[in-house]
Amino acid sequence: MNKMKEKYFHSVVLDADRCVGCTSCLKVCPTEAIRLKEGKACIIGEKCIDCGECIRICPNHAKNAVTDSKEILKNYKYTIAIPSLVLYGQFRGNVGINEMLTAVKKIGFDEIFEASVGTEIITNVIKNHILRNPEKKRPIINSSCPAALRLIQIRFPELLPNIADIETPVEIAARLAKAEAVRRTGFSMEEIGVIYISPCTARMTSVKHPIGIKKSYIDGVLSMKDVYGMMLRNLGSNTEDLTRSTKESLLWPIIGGQGEPLGIKNYLAVDGIHEVIKILEEIEMDKLEGLEFFEGMACVGGCVGGPLTIENPFIARRRMKTLAKGLPDSNPSDEEIKGQIEMYKSGFIRLTEAIEPKAVMRLDDDICKSIKKMEKIKEMLKDLPGIDCGVCGAPTCKAFAEDIVKGENRNAVCIVKTMKSFNKEKPQS
Amino acid sequence: MEDIKYVFDVKKDDFVRAGETSSKVKKILRELGIDSSIIRKISIAAYEAEMNIVIHSTGGQIVLEITPGVIRITANDRGPGIADVELAMKEGYSTATDRVREMGFGAGMGLPNMKRCSDRLYVTSSEGTGTHIVIEVDLKAGEQGE
Structure with missing residues (x-):
């Protein structure tokens, strides 16, 4: 069993004591990766894509995600939190972005680095560089959803060349945050801990076993569910001015938020793993002619529907849209865009490793x-x-x-x- | 000799189920561990053959046969048949009604796509007897699609 664990690390795990063997999760698993063995819903490691569908459906909360605990902060001399942008949609009432970020910082972080820095860069590079490359297979498929990526590896290997070879927002943010912190603080890479606050089970797996890159710059992952409670107690006092987010960057993790700012007509944004499968089938059969960009997100609503979120995805989306209204437009200068494209070309924010097909079916x-x-x-x-x-x-x-x-x-x-x-x-x- | 055969019925004008047969074909080939570029070719060809039966014929069957050396799709329908096969092989030539075209079908690419996606394509048809199409893709190592 331990050997299996090493070979196929998954963030999604079974709490056998809670599992009553009800078969709910068997039915929703998009890769048929669950079997009841002696009445318990066991995961077949090689087939699981960490989408979290089983976590969502389990009436007994027997499926869960392995994430790090707050204790991980003690391992580093300087800590940086990168909260997923989806965090901004989790709180009801009039909680502002700065108030939320301050509450995160008070958990014990030295610094907050926003993931929106990464979303800006991805939009600029795809729009001004990758989309302009006629050699790149169409439709270009987003690389941002790790569950969708694993799905493509298993079920749609012919579409692997279509994946945009650019890192995810968190990974880009982690790289920039670390590089900046090294310069500013004098600590070494190893002394600085970059901790992601995640709505996503599949991202947790990707930090341990990255796809498309050699090593993740994220040192730990806290579940948004765990952080929510800690933040709640910290809300409301001595708010610092921390956010630099723009309208577009905040809406990026909501379905359509990646395709819309590219300024092209022929993009398609699809959320929910089962719907994503249907559309990938169509793409694989060349049935969607003229499609330039495909944004496929495993969770309903995009990352707002992540299995580790607290708020209902539709309410969270509404909340984020309201917050975005108060933010400035993203107006990158030509110089900035040029610099970002250079970063991509140099491999710093690029998927440099081949994403291999997995013939597990x-x-x-x-x-x-x-x-x-x-x-x-x-x-x-x-x-x-x-x-x-x-x-x-x-x-x-x-x-x-x-x-x-x-x-x-x-x-x-x-x-x-x-x-x-x-x-x-x-x-x- | 190991080979395996599946027969699927295809109904005329059933646009809701249209595409189901080619999806099943694709799934079977994936489970067999066929190279993904070959799966893609066969499933596109099977889809075109299936849609031809749905749109143009009075109904028919798709047969999938797999041997270690070749994958064969046979599409048989009960008519009305193609008057001029050579003309039908031309890209863009179609006898589909406006109604069908409105729905995004009948672009006149069916047979040309089958040809593009196969190693061998045999079409026999005459008016009144129906159409018989055989699509073959070789499985030899090294002979993998575009």
């Missing part, structure tokens, strides 16, 4: 064996009830047959089939 590495297994599955399916009840522990009858043919989940039994044959054997009276 295949039955066997050898195609002849695959065909044999497929034939067996086909035969078994004729015999199975096809009602996808999940009682056997697999999400569908087909998945049940696959598991048996692959030699996994050997103890699984189809209870519907057993009952039917039992009824047949009963003497007629």
